[in-house]
Amino acid sequence: MTVLFYPCFVFLVVLIISFCALKALGSFSHYIAWREFQAAQGWLGGPSVLRFWFNGLWLLTLLIGFCVSWIWTGKLSFGILSILLVPLVFRYFVRYQEHRWRRSIETSSLSFFNALLGLIQSGRGLSSALFDLAQSQSTPFGKKLKKHLHNYEEGRGLILILSQFRNKMGLPTLENYLSTIEMAYSQGLEIAPLLEKMIPTLEMEQHYKIKTEELRHQMAIQAILAFVMPWFLGGVLFLFNRELFQSVTNKGGTQMIGAMALMIEGVGIWVLWQITKFS
Known part of the structure; x- marks a missing residue:
């Protein structure tokens, strides 16, 4: 029984470490995606000094985790394992941040559509109603739309702008609703009943x-x-x-x-x- 137990145990340990390694490698792609998202949204899009310090903090965290694990346990293998675990923690932190951002967009979209319905029922056109709401509402959904509506002032069509905005969102539910509004607007149908x-x-x-x-x-x-x-x-x-x-x-x-x-x-x-x- 013991002869079979040890190989099975070693195989299970190797399998779990391999899984952690693959997840850790995947977390670097999440790190890059998170940086791009923050560059578009806020402080990481600022001076390059901020990006330098952020990258340095990321590498310093890996180094500290490696050294503490190695010194504390006295084994190099635990230091290497910490290098795999630190990116995993960061990976789930990034996912949590993305989840919060998506939920804030979805939640604020409801109040935006309610306000849009009120303006259209009062006789405003879709383009002017969208413009006014994007300017007046400081919700996450309104801020994202405001960035895309700048292209409308440069002469681009509203349908193209809504299409680009929908594709950039990456939210399937809102994509379906925005696509329906695009189709109704392009065919000259009334938006309020929709x-x-x-x-x-x-x-x-x-x-x-x-x-x-x-x-x-x-x-x-x-x-x-x-x-x-x-x-x-x-x-x-x-x-x-x-x-x-x-x-x-x-x-x-x-x-x-x-x-x-x-x-x-x-x-x-x-x-x-x-x-x-x-x-």
Whole structure:
């Protein structure tokens, strides 16, 4: 049994480290994409000195993680492992930032479309209504549209501007609605009846997204608590009854079984997080 156990354990460790390495390499592409996004949105589009310091901070974080892990454990392999884990943390930080940005765009689009419907019902044309709202509303959706409407002043058509804005958004739900508005405007159809039908549907979709995200986060909290509880109890046992703790952990195979349980729990939480992606 032991002869089969060790090769299986080594294979599992190599598999997980390889997975972390691939994710870490993928995180660099997320880093580049995040830099491009910030350059278009805010402070990273400013002086090159800011970009230099940001890149330096990124490399310094990798170096500190490598040195601390190496010195603390006394093993070079743990330092190399930290280089893989730091980009992973950054990867999920970037995804969280992107998710917040997308949600802010989607949420602010609802108030924008409601205001657009009011202006069109009062007799304003689509182009002038979009222009006024983009100038007056400081919401994320309005700010993004305002940047694209500058091209309208340079003589570009409204349909082309809406098409470019829709493609730059990268949000499938809003892309469908904006595409429908483009088609109605290009064919000379009335926009107000279309918005009256579109807004309740958008409200319902956003409501369901919020509910599913709340359920997902509750599930994640429960999974993390289930993951932490055995190790917390082990720590309590170590503090209050160290002899019993050492007698249990010093038995043959206990440490290896604990390491395998830790990895399996981690993989289980990751799988649970992936399969509960509703949107």
